[in-house]
Amino acid sequence: MNFFDCNAFFGLPSLRPLMPVATAENLLTEMDRAGVEKALVWHIAQHDGAPRVGNQLLAEAIAPHPRLMGCWTVLPNQAHEFPAPDELFQQMQAARVAALRVFPNAHKFLLNAVSMGELLEAMVARRVPLFVSVKRGITWHDVYNLLAEFPDLVCVICDHGCWGEDRMFRPLLERYPNVYVDTAQYLLDGGIESLVADYGPRRVLFGSGFPESYFGGMMMALKHAQISDEAKALIASGNLERIIGEVLSADLAD
Amino acid sequence: MIGNSVLAREFWENGKSAACPIYDMHGHMGDFHSIYFPRGDTAAMIRTMDECGVRILVFSHHTALFSPDLANTRSVEAVRQFPDRLRAYCAINPNYPEIVEREVASFAGLFPDVYVGFKFLSDYHQIALTDDRYRPAWEYADARGLLVLAHTWGGSRFDGEDVVRQVAERYPNVKFLLGHSCHGAWDAAVQLARDFPNVYLELTAVFDDRGVIEKFVREAGSERMLFGTDLPWFDPHHAVGVLLNADISDDDRHNICHRNAERLLTPLMAEKWRVSRSSATVSPPPPSAATD
Numbered sequence: 271m272n273f274f275d276c277n278a279f280f281g282l283p284s285l286r287p288l289m290p291v292a293t294a295e296n297l298l299t300e301m302d303r304a305g306v307e308k309a310l311v312w313h314i315a316q317h318d319g320a321p322r323v324g325n326q327l328l329a330e331a332i333a334p335h336p337r338l339m340g341c342w343t344v345l346p347n348q349a350h351e352f353p354a355p356d357e358l359f360q361q362m363q364a365a366r367v368a369a370l371r372v373f374p375n376a377h378k379f380l381l382n383a384v385s386m387g388e389l390l391e392a393m394v395a396r397r398v399p400l401f402v403s404v405k406r407g408i409t410w411h412d413v414y415n416l417l418a419e420f421p422d423l424v425c426v427i428c429d430h431g432c433w434g435e436d437r438m439f440r441p442l443l444e445r446y447p448n449v450y451v452d453t454a455q456y457l458l459d460g461g462i463e464s465l466v467a468d469y470g471p472r473r474v475l476f477g478s479g480f481p482e483s484y485f486g487g488m489m490m491a492l493k494h495a496q497i498s499d500e501a502k503a504l505i506a507s508g509n510l511e512r513i514i515g516e517v518l519s520a521d522l523a524d
Numbered sequence: 525m526i527g528n529s530v531l532a533r534e535f536w537e538n539g540k541s542a543a544c545p546i547y548d549m550h551g552h553m554g555d556f557h558s559i560y561f562p563r564g565d566t567a568a569m570i571r572t573m574d575e576c577g578v579r580i581l582v583f584s585h586h587t588a589l590f591s592p593d594l595a596n597t598r599s600v601e602a603v604r605q606f607p608d609r610l611r612a613y614c615a616i617n618p619n620y621p622e623i624v625e626r627e628v629a630s631f632a633g634l635f636p637d638v639y640v641g642f643k644f645l646s647d648y649h650q651i652a653l654t655d656d657r658y659r660p661a662w663e664y665a666d667a668r669g670l671l672v673l674a675h676t677w678g679g680s681r682f683d684g685e686d687v688v689r690q691v692a693e694r695y696p697n698v699k700f701l702l703g704h705s706c707h708g709a710w711d712a713a714v715q716l717a718r719d720f721p722n723v724y725l726e727l728t729a730v731f732d733d734r735g736v737i738e739k740f741v742r743e744a745g746s747e748r749m750l751f752g753t754d755l756p757w758f759d760p761h762h763a764v765g766v767l768l769n770a771d772i773s774d775d776d777r778h779n780i781c782h783r784n785a786e787r788l789l790t791p792l793m794a795e796k797w798r799v800s801r802s803s804a805t806v807s808p809p810p811p812s813a814a815t816d
Binding site: 287288289303304305432433434436437455457458459460461463464479480481482483484485486487488489490491493494496 | 525526527535536539558559560561562563568572575576710729731732733734735736738739753755756757758759760761762763764765766768769770
């Protein structure tokens, strides 16, 4: 089983954790130790520092490492802090960045059409995935409102928590065909097999939450989930390959 | 594969290890209002235990914690249904002293075939561990060297590290299991384990915080750590995967998964169970029973 992690970061957080993972090279060492082949990664400075600073650090760090794909952070663009969508997407492809993240609460904006309509419409048109983290900077109300406005958005809901969030994300899986959930913090006993039984294996992505969580926890849970080997392969890597493969190979400019 | 050790290879391939059974010291059972459990009933939990190599689960039924009308009745029923796989904590809700009195009085008749200790859930019941309303259970447990599993959470005025220290000093004979290890107050948890030989660090919800396992092993010692999952909340395979991926030794993993719990439970368990455990160790389940 090949593992392609959709939810890992590196870099030094502003508050020191117990076991920081400072560099892309450190991350790769831990991936090798755990048996994770590839990862879609972001840099913690995108959240703790500033998106443009973190995005640049990320691009520079992953450039020499083809096993790492990037996920940049964006903001509302009324102040022209970012290029227009077409140019942004071209820069993403050049930097092997395949998805975007937002942290609306931490970065003080509303994730909706008024604030970010132009970019979100362009992401829908080009199927660029948006990753959101319930643990870090977005509420379920935000997610529900976002998808009501952009029902075709490819949206990956990460870090949805270990204390029982099925009643939050299952309605979204039912309503919106391009919504996915990752496995980071989805510790629920029997949770993966229940999701696969109800929604099929194509709506769940392996995500570790590393370095705040261990790679091995959800790897072991997925390896021994009571689902087919084909379903495990899709969750471990196939679904993410499909989603970001479209982005990395497509002509994203208008 | 998530590690290179003997245990890592065996667990990764088979989902469990004959040489390293798991004693899950922190479980629950049944429905709870704010979460959907795919495997919340007794039979489904036993199935999970079989798949993960969990030899025994010590638990308190959700109704024992949150439905005073039922108190511990469903815990007792479940243990009687699976006496070789389950033991219960007698759950104490101090909001009802009259029920506490009744449940403590019933303990002797249910020990050790059903109960091995008490369970306190102070953050939820909103009464501090030091409150007099727990006293009948604390004193009963202290006089007999029983287990007490208390939910503990860093900074809590009900069961945070400062409160835990007071009761640890007051009841030195209790085998005091700090559920969730004063979650977040990791340095304080280590210090409590160092200061009180009867205090153990129970790992439910700790497994998802990378680095804490290594810290506890390094600073408190793996002899003071206990496996727990809140089952049916958390998948034991996740916890096992964390232990195998963490930078600790197989010896530490044996301590955490079973040796420490065996030392705690053996003096408390019925002779019948001890015989059953011995024979199971000699004759582990056949490979065909593995789940993968």
